Amino acid sequence: MALHPLVKRVLLTEEQIKTRVAELAKEVTEHYKKNNIKDKDIVVVGILKGCVPFYAEFFMNFKQDVVMDFMVISSYLGGLKSNKQPKINLDLNSDIKNKHVLIVEDIVDTGHTLSFLKDYLKSRKAASVNVVTLVDKPGGRKIEFEANFIGFSIENEFVIGYGLDYDEKLRNLPYIAIMDTDKLKTWEW
Numbered sequence: 607m608a609l610h611p612l613v614k615r616v617l618l619t620e621e622q623i624k625t626r627v628a629e630l631a632k633e634v635t636e637h638y639k640k641n642n643i644k645d646k647d648i649v650v651v652g653i654l655k656g657c658v659p660f661y662a663e664f665f666m667n668f669k670q671d672v673v674m675d676f677m678v679i680s681s682y683l684g685g686l687k688s689n690k691q692p693k694i695n696l697d698l699n700s701d702i703k704n705k706h707v708l709i710v711e712d713i714v715d716t717g718h719t720l721s722f723l724k725d726y727l728k729s730r731k732a733a734s735v736n737v738v739t740l741v742d743k744p745g746g747r748k749i750e751f752e753a754n755f756i757g758f759s760i761e762n763e764f765v766i767g768y769g770l771d772y773d774e775k776l777r778n779l780p781y782i783a784i785m786d787t788d789k790l791k792t793w794e795w
């Protein structure tokens with residue numbers, strides 16, 4: 607398959623992602639079973655829009671009958687830099703009081719989005735708030751934050767694909783890749 611011209615280097619192939627997501631789903635299930643947490647008390651919250659491909663794959667592998675919910679949060683507002691103050695564009699549908707919330711994210715970069723979200727969901731009286739992220743970029747941190755379950759740890763580069771966008775584009779690449787930011791300067795969409 608031909609790679610997108612704005613790809614500098616593929617970090618994670620579709621196959622690698624699929625395999626790891628199945629493992630992650632198992633790890634998370636074991637965590638809830640071990641702590642005697644029932645399916646009916648678990649709410650799996652996807653953070654739109656980047657989470658979509660990962661959420662779908664994770665949810666189908668996560669063999670527990672749990673509530674599905676979503677929030678729309680944006681921190682990038684288009685460009686290459688993350689914003690300090692994430693914005694809630696759409697809030698949860700379900701009441702999470704005394705529920706065990708699992709946040710599903712595509713990436714943890716500066717840490718601003720997740721640290722804000724975790725506090726926010728705790729303030730709504732969730733019994734527990736855990737984070738599963740497909741990729742973690744520890745080199746991008748601006749504030750301390752650690753996800754509970756991590757698919758892959760990657761280098762500090764701007765990545766695209768499998769839900770991750772550049773200016774709302776390139777989310778549909780089936781792999782995760784480093785973007786060629788030099789080529790971008792002369793690129794016509």
Ligand code: PRP
Binds near residue numbers: 654656711717
């Ligand atoms: C991206 C990504 C995470 C967040 C991580 O979302 O999907 O939600 O940024 O970055 P941080 O750790 O620096 O806060 P974005 O705001 O781009 O919205 P999107 O999911 O709609 O692309």
Ligand code: MN
Binds near residue numbers: 653654655656657679
């Ligand atoms: Mn996002």
Ligand code: MG
Binds near residue numbers: 656682771
């Ligand atoms: Mg984005």
